[in-house]
Amino acid sequence: MTTERRSFLRSAAAALATWAIAGCGKAKPASYHGIDITGASYGRDFRLQDGEGRERTLADFRGKAVMLFFGFTQCPDVCPTALIRAAAIKQLLGEDGDRLQVIFVTVDPERDTPEVLKAYANAFDPSFLGLYGDPERTAETAREFRVFYKKVPTGASYTMDHSAFSYVFDPAGRLRLVLRHDQSAEDYAADLRLILHSA
Numbered sequence: 001m002t003t004e005r006r007s008f009l010r011s012a013a014a015a016l017a018t019w020a021i022a023g024c025g026k027a028k029p030a031s032y033h034g035i036d037i038t039g040a041s042y043g044r045d046f047r048l049q050d051g052e053g054r055e056r057t058l059a060d061f062r063g064k065a066v067m068l069f070f071g072f073t074q075c076p077d078v079c080p081t082a083l084i085r086a087a088a089i090k091q092l093l094g095e096d097g098d099r100l101q102v103i104f105v106t107v108d109p110e111r112d113t114p115e116v117l118k119a120y121a122n123a124f125d126p127s128f129l130g131l132y133g134d135p136e137r138t139a140e141t142a143r144e145f146r147v148f149y150k151k152v153p154t155g156a157s158y159t160m161d162h163s164a165f166s167y168v169f170d171p172a173g174r175l176r177l178v179l180r181h182d183q184s185a186e187d188y189a190a191d192l193r194l195i196l197h198s199a
Contacts, residue, residue: 083125
């Protein structure tokens with residue numbers, strides 16, 4: 001892990017801890033496995049393209065919980081693990097699984113075209129969405145969500161170093177939780193069930 005990424009992750013963890021502990025003076029439920037960031041001033045929206053060329057925003061998913069993850073299709077382990085877990089979460093939620101929208105946002109627009117993203121996301125579940133932005137829109141979206149990503153050369157090619165958090169929005173489109181990559185599908189499902197039934 002690079003020094004730059006370690007510094008970023010320390011800052012992000014400190015900010016998330018502040019939200020979890022202080023919570024802007026609001027009482028937070030103690031039952032979440034993830035980090036409650038209700039009221040956060042970031043992660044407010046996105047404008048990205050789906051595999052059909054349509055612009056998508058959070059408003060398109062009102063009435064559903066949204067779980068948003070940033071990654072890239074050539075990721076060797078973190079991204080496929082996150083999406084395999086997301087498919088398991090849908091199963092664990094039972095009928096509530098139909099009220100969950102999983103969104104995978106690329107941090108590698110150079111290689112991840114909308115068509116590539118659609119095929120990749122659908123390989124894990126037909127309902128999953130892969131969203132694309134050009135390099136400028138990708139950087140803008142990452143800033144809005146405080147996501148770290150960086151191109152890392154590997155011989156004649158490159159890989160991407162990136163954050164591995166999942167963001168959860170409630171059915172009203174409000175950012176509520178950050179879920180860590182080391183949490184289980186059962187932990188995620190329990191938190192999402194609470195979000196779906198408390199909105």
